[in-house]
Amino acid sequence: MASITLKSLTKRWGNFIGVQSFDLEIQDKEFLVLLGPSGCGKTTTMRMVAGLEEVSEGEIWIGDQMVNDLEPKDRDIAMVFQSYGLYPNMTVYENIRFPLKIRGIPKDEHHERVKRASAMVELDDFLQRRPKALSGGQRQRVALARAIVREPTVFLMDEPLSNLDAKLRVSTRAQIKNLQHELATTTIYVTHDQIEAMTLADRVVVMEKGIVQQVGTPKEIYNRPENLFVAGFMGTPAMNLIEGVLDSGTFTAKNTEINGLPNTQNGPVTLGFRAEDASLVEGRAKGQIAGPIYAFELLGDSSMVTLRTGKGMSTVKADKDFSSDIGEAISINVPASICHLFDTQTGLRID
Numbered sequence: 001m002a003s004i005t006l007k008s009l010t011k012r013w014g015n016f017i018g019v020q021s022f023d024l025e026i027q028d029k030e031f032l033v034l035l036g037p038s039g040c041g042k043t044t045t046m047r048m049v050a051g052l053e054e055v056s057e058g059e060i061w062i063g064d065q066m067v068n069d070l071e072p073k074d075r076d077i078a079m080v081f082q083s084y085g086l087y088p089n090m091t092v093y094e095n096i097r098f099p100l101k102i103r104g105i106p107k108d109e110h111h112e113r114v115k116r117a118s119a120m121v122e123l124d125d126f127l128q129r130r131p132k133a134l135s136g137g138q139r140q141r142v143a144l145a146r147a148i149v150r151e152p153t154v155f156l157m158d159e160p161l162s163n164l165d166a167k168l169r170v171s172t173r174a175q176i177k178n179l180q181h182e183l184a185t186t187t188i189y190v191t192h193d194q195i196e197a198m199t200l201a202d203r204v205v206v207m208e209k210g211i212v213q214q215v216g217t218p219k220e221i222y223n224r225p226e227n228l229f230v231a232g233f234m235g236t237p238a239m240n241l242i243e244g245v246l247d248s249g250t251f252t253a254k255n256t257e258i259n260g261l262p263n264t265q266n267g268p269v270t271l272g273f274r275a276e277d278a279s280l281v282e283g284r285a286k287g288q289i290a291g292p293i294y295a296f297e298l299l300g301d302s303s304m305v306t307l308r309t310g311k312g313m314s315t316v317k318a319d320k321d322f323s324s325d326i327g328e329a330i331s332i333n334v335p336a337s338i339c340h341l342f343d344t345q346t347g348l349r350i351d
């Protein structure tokens, strides 16, 4: 069993708290993504699980063993980093084989295991090369194979794709997803890229300033963000957020009036809606947000239209054939059913 349990896991350096009271149960075979902006505590959390960072408070369990005091080498974890960490004077074959040697795995198993791991990441033809004769993507695949060959109970991956160019990132991402399907090994994967999180994760943990903001499946996090931070972080473009006032189910802000909202809380609220849920309409009517067009971007299969609405901007996904002039007055149709409401003061979702 390779479940991982974090109980009130905390990391402090003096008065600074890097990770605060993190509680989580990661299921056996689960692919868990730690997501958040730079400095939110993702890497620190992962390093504590790996045993590379001392725990200030709390407990880490792998299966039914508390591992706080176990040396990293005794935790049966394989790590993949953003910097590949390959040995330059060894061939690809030797690099992949290295963990087997240092762990004293019987020699007669090495060849078979190296071949199997390298085949999984399609490196069969490169085994005799040295790392400097490989592309970045191939090097990262060697790093993956070196983790796979160990057949560990847990994989820890820290931004493994961030040194790759955009195209390679997409193909290597698919490869990691496929590997997870084949190997079914419990994985903690750290990234600040929400697309990576959405595409790879069984569950995502969104963190900010050392504090867990939300835990859920990618769909739950995207469709039902629990607070303003998560709403603003997930999605490209991010959710449109407009500060205003809610009174008896009507939201008002500059150039904005939306009716039929829940009559649960009156006062300052922030209304959110996603670019793909709204539509553009000519003229101005109730239930709309009006404003001049600020920018128009063609994406190929669709376009993104940004309006200057009240104090800020709102972006709406439109047809690829949409055409309009910058500065032209237009409205966004925002039915109550697509709206998310947040308490502006606490940032928490209102239902």
Ligand code: ATP
Binding pocket: 013, 016, 017, 018, 036, 037, 038, 039, 040, 041, 042, 043, 044, 045, 192
């Ligand atoms: P990034 O995406 O930039 O790697 P992260 O979310 O992984 O960010 P961490 O590396 O976990 O962030 O760092 C969390 C916070 O802890 C940061 O504010 C960082 O400056 C701080 N921190 C990390 N290591 C130390 C240390 N050894 N001493 C003091 N503060 C530290």
